[in-house]
Amino acid sequence: MPLVAGVDFGTQSVRVSIVDSALGPVGSGIVEYPVHRDRDDPDLATQSHEAHMSALTDAMRLALEAAGAVGRDVRALALDTTGSSVVMVGRGLVPLDEYYLWCDHRSKDEAARITEVAFEQRLPAIHRCGGVYSAEWGFAKLLHWLRHNRDRRAQLVTALEHCDMVAAVLCGITDPEQLPRSVCAMGHKWLWAPDLGGLPSESFLRAVDPLLAGIRAQLGGRYLTADHQAGALSPAWADRLGLGPGIPVPVGAFDAHWDAIGAGIAEGDVVNVVGTATCIMAIARDTGDIPGVCGVVRGSVHPDYVGIEAGLSATGYLFEAIAARAGTTVAALSTGLDGYRAGETGLLRLPWDNGDRTVLVNPRLGGVTFGWNLNHSARDELFAAIEGTALHTRIILERMSEHGVPIERVIQAGGIPQKNDALNRVYANVLAKPVMVPERPITSLGSALFAFLAAGVFPSIETAQRALCPSYRVVTPDPAAVRTYERLFPLYRSLYYGLGDPSSDPMSMGGMLPALREIAAQARR
Numbered sequence: 001m002p003l004v005a006g007v008d009f010g011t012q013s014v015r016v017s018i019v020d021s022a023l024g025p026v027g028s029g030i031v032e033y034p035v036h037r038d039r040d041d042p043d044l045a046t047q048s049h050e051a052h053m054s055a056l057t058d059a060m061r062l063a064l065e066a067a068g069a070v071g072r073d074v075r076a077l078a079l080d081t082t083g084s085s086v087v088m089v090g091r092g093l094v095p096l097d098e099y100y101l102w103c104d105h106r107s108k109d110e111a112a113r114i115t116e117v118a119f120e121q122r123l124p125a126i127h128r129c130g131g132v133y134s135a136e137w138g139f140a141k142l143l144h145w146l147r148h149n150r151d152r153r154a155q156l157v158t159a160l161e162h163c164d165m166v167a168a169v170l171c172g173i174t175d176p177e178q179l180p181r182s183v184c185a186m187g188h189k190w191l192w193a194p195d196l197g198g199l200p201s202e203s204f205l206r207a208v209d210p211l212l213a214g215i216r217a218q219l220g221g222r223y224l225t226a227d228h229q230a231g232a233l234s235p236a237w238a239d240r241l242g243l244g245p246g247i248p249v250p251v252g253a254f255d256a257h258w259d260a261i262g263a264g265i266a267e268g269d270v271v272n273v274v275g276t277a278t279c280i281m282a283i284a285r286d287t288g289d290i291p292g293v294c295g296v297v298r299g300s301v302h303p304d305y306v307g308i309e310a311g312l313s314a315t316g317y318l319f320e321a322i323a324a325r326a327g328t329t330v331a332a333l334s335t336g337l338d339g340y341r342a343g344e345t346g347l348l349r350l351p352w353d354n355g356d357r358t359v360l361v362n363p364r365l366g367g368v369t370f371g372w373n374l375n376h377s378a379r380d381e382l383f384a385a386i387e388g389t390a391l392h393t394r395i396i397l398e399r400m401s402e403h404g405v406p407i408e409r410v411i412q413a414g415g416i417p418q419k420n421d422a423l424n425r426v427y428a429n430v431l432a433k434p435v436m437v438p439e440r441p442i443t444s445l446g447s448a449l450f451a452f453l454a455a456g457v458f459p460s461i462e463t464a465q466r467a468l469c470p471s472y473r474v475v476t477p478d479p480a481a482v483r484t485y486e487r488l489f490p491l492y493r494s495l496y497y498g499l500g501d502p503s504s505d506p507m508s509m510g511g512m513l514p515a516l517r518e519i520a521a522q523a524r525r
Contacts, residue, residue, distance in 0.1 A: 002457045003069055005060065005243070006448030007079035008255055009052060009162060011035065011101070011276045016059040018067035018074065019448035021457050024468050027069065028444070029062025031055040035101060043105040043135075043363075046098035049087055049165070056166075060241045071242035076249070077170070077233060078226075078451035080444075081162035083254040084189035086141045089165070090155040092174050097149065099162060100141040103277065103313065105355055105363040107144035108135040110209075114143075117208045118191075123200060125191040127289040128296055132361035136313070137189040139205075139212075146211040153211075158218045161185040163252030164230075171231030171249055179221035180230035184253035186223060187297030188309055198223070224251045225299040226258075226450050248454040256281055257301045257309070258446025259413050261461060263438055264469035267305065268408035270397060272427070275414040277357070278312040278389065280396055282405050290403040292359025293396075302461060308405055310396045314354035315389050316416055318367070321353060322385060326378035333382050337422035342387075342429055342481035343488055345380040347371045349388030350495060352513070359399050360500045364514035368499065386423050390430035391485075391492040397431065410435045411472070413442055421475075429481035430489070436472035445469070 001022040008015045013032040017025045033051040038044040064071055082102045087095050100107070114133040118126035126133065133140060142159045158176050160168070167173075167180050186192035191200050199219060205212035224230075230251045238245035256279030260271040265283060273279040283305035290296055293310045300307030314321075316330075323330045348370040355363035369384060401407050410427070412435045417424050428435045449464040458464040499513060 002452070002455060003067075003074050004448050004451035004455060004457070005063065005074050005077045006444040006446070006451055007056065007077065008258075008444035008447055009079065009081040009166070010255060010443070011082055011103070014052065014055045014059050015444045016056070016063040017444040017448055018063050018069050019445070019452075019468065021452060021467065025445065025448075027063050027065070027067025029059040029066060031059040031062070036098065041106070043108070045101040045104040047085070047101050048098050049095045052162075052166070053169070057240055060243070064242060072244040074243050074247065075457070076247050076451040076455035077243065078250050078447040078454060079163065079166055079252045080255045080258040080447050081166060081252060083161055083163065083185050084137045084141065085162040086138050086159055087162065087165055088142070088145050088156055088159050090157050093160075093165070093168060096152050096155055097145065100145070102136055103317075103354060104141065105135045107140035108363045110143040110147070111135040111137065111140035111363070114139055114208055117204065121204055121207065123191070123204060124196050125193050125200060128193055128196075129188065129191065130293040130295070130358070130361060131289075131291045133191075134294070134357065134361050135355075135363045136357065138185075139190060142215065143209055143212060147209075156218070158220075161189070163254065164221075167230035167249055167252045170233055170237045172234035172236065173231055176218070177220050180251045181219075181221040181223045182251050182253050183223055183225045183297065184257050184300040184307070187300050188254070188295030190219070192223065193297075194223075225303040226251050226253050227303040227453060229454060250450050250454040253300070254279075256311070257307060258450065259442060260301055260446070261449055261465070262442035262445030262469065263411050263413040264465050265301065265411070268406045269411055270400070270407050270409070271411045271413050272393060273414040274315055274412060274416045274423070276314070276316040277354075278315045278393065278414070280310040280358070280393065282308045282400060282407070284308065284405055287404050290400060290405070292361060292399055294358060308400060310358035310400065312351060312389055312392055313357040313363075314351060318351050318353050318385055318389070319382060322378060322382050328378070330382070333379055334420060334422065336379060337383055337386075338425075340383045340422070342426075342484040345371070345376065345384050346373070347376065347380060347384035348488065348492060348495070349381070349384040350499065351385055351388040351392060352500070356500055358396050360496075362500055364517055365500055366513045366517060368495075368513070370495070383422070386426050387430065388492075390427045391489060392496070393427065394430055394489060395493060395496060412437045415441065415443065424475045425478075428475045428477040430485045432477055432482045432485070434474050434476045436474055438472055439470045442470065
């Protein structure tokens with residue numbers, strides 16, 4: 001039966017899966033790469049393009065070996081990546097610097113400036129991305145780079161999302177006008193909307209900062225949904241990957257968007273892709289703007305639907321930080337969590353350790369835990385953090401529902417729900433809905449489904465989903481726990497908006513967390 005390769009570039013590793021059109025995944029390879037951090041600047045997070053491509057080469061070899069497959073039998077290759085992870089490139093698509101990883105928040109001032117000018121000039125696109133431009137998104141990162149790299153500005157040819165960079169490199173594309181530009185990436189993170197004239201105008205970008213003069217023209221290329229081809233695999237990269245040259249490579253997308261496809265998303269579903277962070281995905285035939293979300297973009301998740309993205313800036317990252325401070329691992333600290341009852345720790349955790357992605361869109365926040373006493377343990381904090389991420393997710397789902405997004409099923413995708421039943425139980429109880437967990441991991445399956453589409457093996461996404469998406473195990477809510485969380489949620493919601501309002505005065509409760517971050521930053525300088 002036909003084989004394809006699905007590639008998923010995550011925050012800390014790349015996974016390649018070889019997938020059979022009848023049998024499903026038959027072999028995979030995973031290779032890690034580092035996230036570069038700076039203890040003196042918690043907002044910095046970068047990665048190397050060379051490390052990504054080297055890891056892809058090694059993971060492809062491992063996947064082919066695990067599948068017992070011959071590379072020339074692979075009929076298509078598709079890829080997704082984190083986003084907005086942005087690289088500035090010079091001539092020949094040579095990187096001028098490392099990627100600004102999605103969780104790099106150094107551009108928070110630039111993001112605030114973009115939001116300010118967008119409202120001054122009544123830019124309609126700002127409402128498509130929830131009404132606040134984020135430090136996690138493309139224009140803010142590009143402007144930060146321009147402001148801090150005076151000596152390399154003249155070398156800049158363009159900026160690329162990771163998914164578009166990898167697709168272009170694999171296809172041997174170096175002409176900026178022929179570059180693939182993912183509608184998923186550009187619509188959610190770069191204020192691009194075809195019905196609003198594409199990218200923001202040159203005059204708008206100049207008003208944000210004169211350094212952005214001419215950038216609009218430099219962001220040319222082919223803006224396409226994932227049911228179109230970026231190109232064909234070049235002979236050089238075919239040789240390096242051990243595949244046949246000329247196989248189709250469709251336009252890429254963001255990992256969570258295609259994880260939602262691999263999880264079997266349909267209209268009426270919300271997919272929580274819970275990993276290092278959480279992306280919350282939904283699709284609808286049509287919907288209006290939704291304040292505070294990460295974009296409402298037609299064709300971003302599924303080519304025929306409007307895609308809605310929201311999420312949390314730290315989930316697995318948060319759990320790992322709690323465990324590291326306790327000198328242990330998340331797996332060890334999770335032992336015994338199944339015995340915890342809803343609300344029993346007396347702790348209420350606001351999981352803002354990496355800022356707030358949705359719905360406040362405020363990177364200047366910090367994590368807060370209420371209710372400490374002398375007997376609390378690190379395991380108590382981990383359970384409270386799980387509850388906090390679930391309560392935050394409920395805030396987001398309420399916002400989406402208020403603006404007409406149908407929510408009938410909740411699917412728990414990503415790596416963490418596969419191995420943490422306590423988390424799934426908490427989410428079912430907090431959301432007061434059954435949650436559905438795929439019976440096997442779906443990371444890179446969405447990429448494989450789009451690869452099959454590119455190879456002409458399946459006529460539609462739905463046909464491919466019916467053939468290859470796994471079934472679910474269902475975690476049902478416990479009525480007693482639901483009642484407890486119905487008492488806790490109003491407290492959480494009050495604290496969430498009271499402490500997190502980015503427009504609050506510095507001396508108010510809402511201004512306290514940003515002020516603490518600024519004092520710490522000045523002390524480090």
